[in-house]
Amino acid sequence: MPEAPVQSARIRHAPWWTRAFHGFNLLVLVVMAASGLQIYNANPVFGGREGATIPDLLTLGGWLAGGRDWHFGFMGLYALNLGVWIALLLARRRRRLAQAGDLSTLKGSGNAGKRQLASHRLVYSLMLILLGFSLITGLAMYKPAQFWWLSGLFSFGESFGVTAWQTLRVCHFATIPAIALLLIAHVLLSWRIGGMRLLRSMLA
Secondary structure, eight states, rough: OOOOOOOOOOOOOOOHHHHHHHHHHHHHHHHHHHHHHHHHHSSOOTTGGGSSSOOGGGGOOSHHHHHHHHHHHHHHHHHHHHHHHHHHHHHGGGGOOOOOOOHHHOOOOOOOHHHHHHHHHHHHHHHHHHHHHHHHHHHHSSSSSHHHHHHHHHHGGGGGOOHHHHHHHHHHHHHHHHEEEEEEEEOHHHHHHHHHHHHHHHHO
C-alpha cells in the first residue's frame, strides 16, 4: 500500500543571509556565463573564427578584453562562493546532498513528497559537481602553464584527433548550458514543492 503524501509545511521566509546568498549566487552565475559567452564569440569553440556566435544580448563586456575583465574579475568571487557553499553543505546541510536510496526512491516510491525530495537532492548534487568542474576547467584555461597537470587531464581527446586545449574549451563551454538546465530544474522542483511562495521566500 503506497505511503500517504507528506503534507506541506507552512512556508517561512528564509533568513536574510540565505536570501542574500541566493541572490549573490544568481548574480555571479549570470556575470560568469554572460562574460564567458563574450569570450566565446571572439573565437567560437565550434567552427573557429567563422563559427556560429552568441547573440550580443546574452553577452557581457562588449568585446574580448571586456569579457575577460568581467570573467576573471568575478572568478575569485565564484571560487569563494563555491567554497562557502560546500562548507555549509558539509557542516550543516548534508541532507540536501544526494543519498544512496534516492534513485530507488525515484523509481519505486509511491510517496510524491519523497520523490520530489530525492530529485531535488540529485539536482543539487549535480549542480555542485558541475560548478566545481567549470571552476577546474576555467583555471586550467586561465593559467595553463601553472596548472599544466589540470590541462593534461584533457589530453584524452588526442585519441580522436582533438587537441587537449580544444577538448578543454569544449568541456568548459558545455558547463554553461548544463548549469542553465539544472537551474531550470531546480526552479521547477521548488515550484512543485512550494509554488511561488517558496520561490519568493528564497530571494525576497
